[in-house]
Amino acid sequence: xxxxxxxxxxxxxxxxxxxxRRFFEREVAPYAKRWEEQQYVDRSVWREAxxxxxxxxxxxxxxxxxxxxFLHEAIIIExxxxxxxxAFGVVLANMGVPIFLHAATDEQRRRWxxxxxxxxxxFAFALTEPGAGSDxxxxxxxxxxxxxxxxxxxxxxxxxNGYNGDTVLLAARTSGEGARGISMFMLDTKGxxxxxxxxxxxxxxxxxxxxxxxxxxxVRVPAENLVGGAEGQGFGQxxxxxxxxxxxxxxxxVAQAERAVAITTEYVKxxxxxGRTLFDMQNTRFKLAECxxxxxxxxxxxxxxxxxxxxxxxxxxxxxxxxxxxxxxxNTVIDECVQxxxxxxxxxxxPIAKMWADARVQRIYGGANEIQKEVVARSL
Numbered sequence: 001x002x003x004x005x006x007x008x009x010x011x012x013x014x015x016x017x018x019x020x021r022r023f024f025e026r027e028v029a030p031y032a033k034r035w036e037e038q039q040y041v042d043r044s045v046w047r048e049a050x051x052x053x054x055x056x057x058x059x060x061x062x063x064x065x066x067x068x069x070f071l072h073e074a075i076i077i078e079x080x081x082x083x084x085x086x087a088f089g090v091v092l093a094n095m096g097v098p099i100f101l102h103a104a105t106d107e108q109r110r111r112w113x114x115x116x117x118x119x120x121x122x123f124a125f126a127l128t129e130p131g132a133g134s135d136x137x138x139x140x141x142x143x144x145x146x147x148x149x150x151x152x153x154x155x156x157x158x159x160x161n162g163y164n165g166d167t168v169l170l171a172a173r174t175s176g177e178g179a180r181g182i183s184m185f186m187l188d189t190k191g192x193x194x195x196x197x198x199x200x201x202x203x204x205x206x207x208x209x210x211x212x213x214x215x216x217x218x219v220r221v222p223a224e225n226l227v228g229g230a231e232g233q234g235f236g237q238x239x240x241x242x243x244x245x246x247x248x249x250x251x252x253x254v255a256q257a258e259r260a261v262a263i264t265t266e267y268v269k270x271x272x273x274x275g276r277t278l279f280d281m282q283n284t285r286f287k288l289a290e291c292x293x294x295x296x297x298x299x300x301x302x303x304x305x306x307x308x309x310x311x312x313x314x315x316x317x318x319x320x321x322x323x324x325x326x327x328x329x330x331n332t333v334i335d336e337c338v339q340x341x342x343x344x345x346x347x348x349x350x351p352i353a354k355m356w357a358d359a360r361v362q363r364i365y366g367g368a369n370e371i372q373k374e375v376v377a378r379s380l
Contacts, residue, residue, distance in 0.1 A: 004296065004305045008044070008310070010069055016072060019052055020079045028101075028145075029083040033070040035208035039200045040163045041087050043122070049090060050119030053145045053259065057099045062102070063201040064114035070309050074251055081255035084351050084357045087208025090163040096125040099170055100186065103228045103237040112167060112186050113242035124165030126156040126214055127238070132243045133158075136171070137179045137192075137236060141216060143172035150174075150185065150226065161201055163210035166190055171238065174231045176274050182234035184227040187219075194219040205357030209374045220305070242367075247305045253359075254302045254328035257295045260355055261288065264337040271342075284340060298329045317379035324372035327362040335358050 020126035027048050035041050049055050057072035059065025066072070073094045097116055101109060114120035132138045141154025152172055155283065159165070166189055174183040189195055198213030227237065265288055268278035278284045305322045324345035338356050345352050363369045 004299060005294075006299075006306075008074075008303065008307055009178060011104060014070055017075045017079065020054060020076055021082070021236075023049065023054065024083045028080070028085050028088055032085060032087065032208060035087045039207060040192060040210035041089070043052045043164060045088060046122055046164075047119035050117060054090060055119055056094060056113065056117045056168050058094070058098055059101060059113060059117055059148035062111050064116075064117035070306065073248070074306055077248060077251050078255045081259055084259065084290060084355060085208075086206040087207060091248060092125065092160050093123040093125050095241065096123055096169055097242040099125075099237060100184075100227060100245070102240055103184065103233070104186075105229055108186065108224075108227065115264045118166060120347070121166040122161055123188070124159055124168045126159050126168050126170045128156060128158045129156050130155065131191065134368045137182070137235065139171055139173055139182065139342040141170070141172045143174050143185060145174070145219060145223070147281060148223050149220045151219065152185070153218045154216050156214040158201070158211055160209055160211050162212035162214055163197060166198075168214070169227070171234050174234075178280060179235035182233050182238075183231045184234040184237055186227055187225065192219060192221075202204055203361070204332055205250055205354070205360060219320055222357075239247065243314050243316055244309055245366055246319040246372070247302070247309055247314065249362060250305065250319075250326035252364055253326035254295065254298045255353060255357060256290070256299065257330045257333040259290050260334045260337040261295055263351055264291075264340050265370075268340055278340065287336055287340060290304050294329055299346060300327050302326055315379075317376050320367075320372035320375035323366060323367040324363075324376075327359075328369065331359050331363055336363075 006237040027045060031042065034087055046055070048216060053066040056065045057068040057076070058070055064144065076094065080088065091305055097113065101113065116123050127136060129139050129141060131140060141152065141156065143150040143152045154171070154172065168187045168189055170185045170187055172185060173181050175181040194217040196215040196217070198215060200213045201213070203211060233320055268284050268288070271278045302322055303319060308318065334352065334356050337352050341350060341352050344350050347353055
């Protein structure tokens, strides 16, 4: 079968892919076991990624970025999936920082973005709360104006990069109810009085990714930390990144499904049972044919979405389709591949078992898939 090439690829991007691939193979994959055991990645990996221009790739050079595009971020996602890593939170940073970039004042950009692009500071996005997951309009964390400061009280949960996070983009309620009362703040967490990082949460999968609770007890931050300089703009600022985020999660789902098919094909061609390889059995071939076909269809669709991100025409309904369809496909394909591995598919020493556990949350975070279907339904 001929190899598929995404229509958005260019020679320049292929060169970038080669650099990123070497990085994940040398600086990430060998440390997977240790990161899972300690439940967070080493801070040094952020600085190493910065040295090759992997952090905040779509940020303009005037703010310390490499001036790339979403295509560079897509390559990072694909190469991280290729080595099976879910610990290094570079994708989250590359998604979240552009939201801040577009919403912030120029002074705020120049203050906070360069340390992030240099790997000197690690970015975390604090949105989800114990009582407000997919329902972002109902966050309860408050930010009350007090002279030249805001006083923040509340808590956040399931915050990725939260353990290592030095720079936190926080969504809080500055007034009223619903979306209009939400504002965003940028926080420097080192030595911030009243700010506390809770325990690293025990998860089913993605164990190397530090996911924590954050607590705010009368945290005082300067009014100049209000993103964009105006209250009540937070939900709109968040919405500006939703389409891209959903495309990212869809792409991650497709890339993981592609990896699952590849490693399972190799496995069944070498694993013997009843005097022949598993691949010699018709059911195995048919199941892999189904997985390969479904994955290819998903790849073509996600490439279409990527192209629409690039030309600015991706609508919320199509992005929601990408998120729910591709993550459901990811879970379906990986589950089939676990079955084709037999008992070994349930052993954590085999990559497919880790992929199976890591994949489940894809249908939950970034807006549960039920929410994505509601977005699609409203567009009909």
